[in-house]
Amino acid sequence: MEISLNHTIVYCHDMIASARFYEKIFGFEFLKVWENFAVVKVNKTLSLDFRDKGTFTAQHYAFKVSEQQFDKILARIQQNNIxxxxxxxxxxxxxxNHHYExxxxxxxxPNQHLLEIITTDYILD
Incomplete structure (x- = not known):
């Protein structure tokens, strides 16, 4: 079996607002609040589990998307004045940018996590 990432915790100031932001911008599915987490399904194998925390270090999350998904997400970013x-x-x-063609x-x-969407994998030599 290939190893895959199942979930990761994303610290935030308001887990419901954060889950709704990712749902609105990316089109991910906000499943529910489960224990201390607001669970957002990214795809069939990965969820983002948002958890409230007073202070945390901003992280970077990069998502590879199709050309059509890129257009839709960028349009939502622009519509929401982000x-x-x-x-x-x-x-x-x-x-x-137009890296790697x-x-x-x-x-x-809203929590200052740096988000990235790309349509092509980075070429690491």
Whole structure:
């Protein structure tokens, strides 16, 4: 069996608001609140489990998406007036990148986690 990531905990200030943000922007499914987590299904094998915490270090989460998904997610980012940019140090230029003959964009969630969507895998030599 191939190993796959099943879930990860995403610390946040408001787990319900965070789960709803990912549902609205990415189209993920907010399943339910389970114990101390707001569970969001990313795909058939991965969930993001949002958990409230007073202080935490912002993290980076990158999602590979299809060209059509990229267009839809970028449109939702723009409709919700979320700043975005072509790189992790430039999240407010309202531009995308075209690395590795694909498209990519960076933006932040309400908890300042750095989010990235890409259509092509990075080529690591």
């Amino acid at each position: 700043a975005f940019g072509p790189g992790p140090e430039n999240t407010s230029a309202n531009e995308i 694909g498209r990519g964009v960076y933006f932040k969630d």
